[in-house]
Amino acid sequence: MAEAQSTLVDARRAAEVRERRARWLLLAPALLTIGIFGLFPLTITLIYSFLSPGTYGGVTWEFSTDAYVQFLFERDIFDGTLEFSSTYLQIYGRSIGLAFVATVGALIIGFPTAYFIASKPPEQRNVWLFLITLPFWTNLLIRTYAVLLIIRDEGIINLGLINAGLIDRPISILYTDTAVFIGLIYSYLPFMVLPLYASLEKLDFRLVEAAYDLYATRFQVLRRIIVPAAKPGIVAGSILVFIPGLGAYITPTLLGGGKELMIGNLIALQFGSSRNWPFGSAAALILMAVVMVALLIYVRNASREGGNHG
Amino acid sequence: MQQRTDTPGADRAMVQAERVTKTFGRGADGVTALDDVSVTIRENEFFTLLGPSGCGKTTLLRLIAGFELPSAGRILLDGAEIGHLPPYRRPVNTVFQNYALFPHMTVAQNIAFGLEMQGKPTAEIGGTVARMLDLVKMERLADRRTDQLSGGQQQRVALARALAPHPKVLLLDEPLSALDLKLRKEMQIELKRLQNETGITFVFVTHDQEEALTMSDRIAVMATGEILQVGTPKDIYNHPARRFVADFIGDINILDVDLDKIDEGRGVVRLPGGATASAALPEAEMRPGAVSVAIRPENVLLTGPEDGARTATGEIERVVYFGSAHNVHIRLDDGPPIVARAPHAPGGAGDRAGVILPDEHLQVLVD
Numbered sequence: 001m002a003e004a005q006s007t008l009v010d011a012r013r014a015a016e017v018r019e020r021r022a023r024w025l026l027l028a029p030a031l032l033t034i035g036i037f038g039l040f041p042l043t044i045t046l047i048y049s050f051l052s053p054g055t056y057g058g059v060t061w062e063f064s065t066d067a068y069v070q071f072l073f074e075r076d077i078f079d080g081t082l083e084f085s086s087t088y089l090q091i092y093g094r095s096i097g098l099a100f101v102a103t104v105g106a107l108i109i110g111f112p113t114a115y116f117i118a119s120k121p122p123e124q125r126n127v128w129l130f131l132i133t134l135p136f137w138t139n140l141l142i143r144t145y146a147v148l149l150i151i152r153d154e155g156i157i158n159l160g161l162i163n164a165g166l167i168d169r170p171i172s173i174l175y176t177d178t179a180v181f182i183g184l185i186y187s188y189l190p191f192m193v194l195p196l197y198a199s200l201e202k203l204d205f206r207l208v209e210a211a212y213d214l215y216a217t218r219f220q221v222l223r224r225i226i227v228p229a230a231k232p233g234i235v236a237g238s239i240l241v242f243i244p245g246l247g248a249y250i251t252p253t254l255l256g257g258g259k260e261l262m263i264g265n266l267i268a269l270q271f272g273s274s275r276n277w278p279f280g281s282a283a284a285l286i287l288m289a290v291v292m293v294a295l296l297i298y299v300r301n302a303s304r305e306g307g308n309h310g
Numbered sequence: 311m312q313q314r315t316d317t318p319g320a321d322r323a324m325v326q327a328e329r330v331t332k333t334f335g336r337g338a339d340g341v342t343a344l345d346d347v348s349v350t351i352r353e354n355e356f357f358t359l360l361g362p363s364g365c366g367k368t369t370l371l372r373l374i375a376g377f378e379l380p381s382a383g384r385i386l387l388d389g390a391e392i393g394h395l396p397p398y399r400r401p402v403n404t405v406f407q408n409y410a411l412f413p414h415m416t417v418a419q420n421i422a423f424g425l426e427m428q429g430k431p432t433a434e435i436g437g438t439v440a441r442m443l444d445l446v447k448m449e450r451l452a453d454r455r456t457d458q459l460s461g462g463q464q465q466r467v468a469l470a471r472a473l474a475p476h477p478k479v480l481l482l483d484e485p486l487s488a489l490d491l492k493l494r495k496e497m498q499i500e501l502k503r504l505q506n507e508t509g510i511t512f513v514f515v516t517h518d519q520e521e522a523l524t525m526s527d528r529i530a531v532m533a534t535g536e537i538l539q540v541g542t543p544k545d546i547y548n549h550p551a552r553r554f555v556a557d558f559i560g561d562i563n564i565l566d567v568d569l570d571k572i573d574e575g576r577g578v579v580r581l582p583g584g585a586t587a588s589a590a591l592p593e594a595e596m597r598p599g600a601v602s603v604a605i606r607p608e609n610v611l612l613t614g615p616e617d618g619a620r621t622a623t624g625e626i627e628r629v630v631y632f633g634s635a636h637n638v639h640i641r642l643d644d645g646p647p648i649v650a651r652a653p654h655a656p657g658g659a660g661d662r663a664g665v666i667l668p669d670e671h672l673q674v675l676v677d
Binding site: 204206209210212213214215216220224225228229 | 375376377396397398402403404406408410411412413414423424427428471472475
């Protein structure tokens with residue numbers, strides 16, 4: 001009896017060990033990928049940000065916090081004293097502002113789009129979703145050039161408006177913040193539409209009917225029923241647009257003309273002509289910290305609001 | 311809540327459908343869900359739309375609620391035409407089949423929703439919500455989320471939410487179909503009580519004939535987009551006018567007979583066994599010829615095999631016992647089978663028996 005029981009316990013223990021081993025084995029590819037392509041480069045970036053810049057790029061192995069100091073202070077060339085400088089803060093501020101506005105813009109355009117697709121019969125939805133993802137089939141650089149051709153002074157928008165007699169001179173859009181804004185929305189709109197669609201598609205349209213029945217007007221139904229139901233999609237879509245928008249490089253370079261630096265350009269510059277790898281690393285890490293803090297605040301607020309609503 | 315009063319004015323029309331047609335889709339693919347339907351639902355009435363799925367009962371309900379607009383015809387509420395108003399402009403509320411409670415709100419928030427949308431002052435909303443919670447006995451669960459409730463509790467919340475704005479008409483779309491039998495029986499009584507206490511006109515959609523008979527003041531039996539018969543449960547049960555109605559509600563024997571003539575408003579028919587009988591006629595115009603007559607099993611009298619001129623004789627095929635009585639299946643000598651319900655079986659399979667079909671229970675049907 002006791003013997004049988006102990007065999008049973010052994011068998012169970014062996015099964016547990018097997019199961020644990022299988023679990024790690026299944027996890028291994030993911031862990032390896034994250035380790036090699038995520039943590040390892042991040043560690044390098046972190047280490048480089050605390051080293052000194054090499055003369056022709058790269059780093060020299062000398063500990064220094066200059067990269068971080070440089071972010072907020074300017075060193076006087078003559079006496080070497082530190083003076084507060086907001087140059088880089090301004091770049092971050094403008095980038096955050098532009099990414100934020102682009103996110104809101106993508107939300108305003110993406111929400112009706114996602115709702116439209118979700119309200120189609122199921123067999124038609126895939127066609128619409130395919131059309132949404134169609135731009136991804138072309139390289140971002142090419143698409144950005146296409147936008148450039150459309151919005152430049154001799155582009156079809158301006159030529160069309162002039163030919164229609166609506167304006168005398170071309171409206172300059174290219175190489176302005178508006179151009180960057182248009183480019184960002186265009187590039188990242190699918191990232192907004194897809195998660196929004198995913199949550200709107202799950203919306204029970206009988207709830208909409210129930211709200212109509214209970215005297216809610218169209219706008220009230222949207223505000224009280226549809227938006228709360230789409231909240232997970234709004235959160236996910238906003239994150240997916242805001243983060244790449246914040247670090248965008250191609251769009252501000254081509255459409256903004258690189259006149260006013262965005263974070264992406266700033267970082268690229270440090271690894272390029274400025275030959276200040278530690279500062280580039282520090283700028284990238286600061287960006288990451290900003291994004292993480294912003295995300296934490298956003299997600300916490302969003303979930304608390306959702307909890308209050310119901 | 312005022313007590314329901316049976317004043318003479320209680321016969322006032324609350325909902326009127328006048329020659330309403332509803333077609334979905336266009337052209338050859340179009341499906342006619344309702345075909346030229348007219349019906350009047352009275353104030354304070356518990357009115358049931360009864361029929362199999364696809365008969366148009368839910369479409370009629372959705373037309374009254376405003377989720378669909380009629381293709382033709384008028385819908386009047388309390389004398390005013392509402393056929394083309396959006397749902398939020400109609401003083402009518404709905405209890406949905408799957409309740410459609412708002413998942414991101416608590417029980418109390420769900421109940422308050424309609425009142426908030428009407429722009430009622432906060433203090434009044436609080437009072438009404440408390441009264442509604444009390445009415446459906448859900449006071450203790452006011453702050454629960456609706457996904458933490460059982461089916462029966464969700465049902466009560468859905469009722470309270472729809473009753474809170476005190477609509478002129480409450481529409482109920484098969485609200486009990488998701489509940490198990492015991493709970494369904496309880497809710498039937500509960501619904502009847504709520505209707506009495508609130509004095510609101512209830513329009514109830516169901517495919518369950520027993521539910522309809524138990525709860526309704528009047529029933530409209532529907533099939534293939536038409537209303538076949540409107541009447542009290544007793545009318546419908548005892549005097550079905552159409553073959554479909556007779557067949558759909560309860561057990562019934564339908565016999566093919568000859569209508570000899572019409573005499574003083576009753577039809578003289580020749581029954582199996584050769585006897586003539588006088589059967590009630592439906593409202594429609596009838597001509598002599600082949601017709602169907604219906605009689606309920608419990609109204610068929612069992613006698614001995616040779617028992618006089620009114621008796622039709624036959625052989626017992628089988629006897630089915632179901633607790634309170636027996637169903638005796640008899641094949642008459644002239645051919646047709648008939649079922650008689652009796653407390654005691656007169657014999658077993660193979661025995662001879664006779665049946666008498668009393669005049670007062672015979673009903674001529676329109677096909």
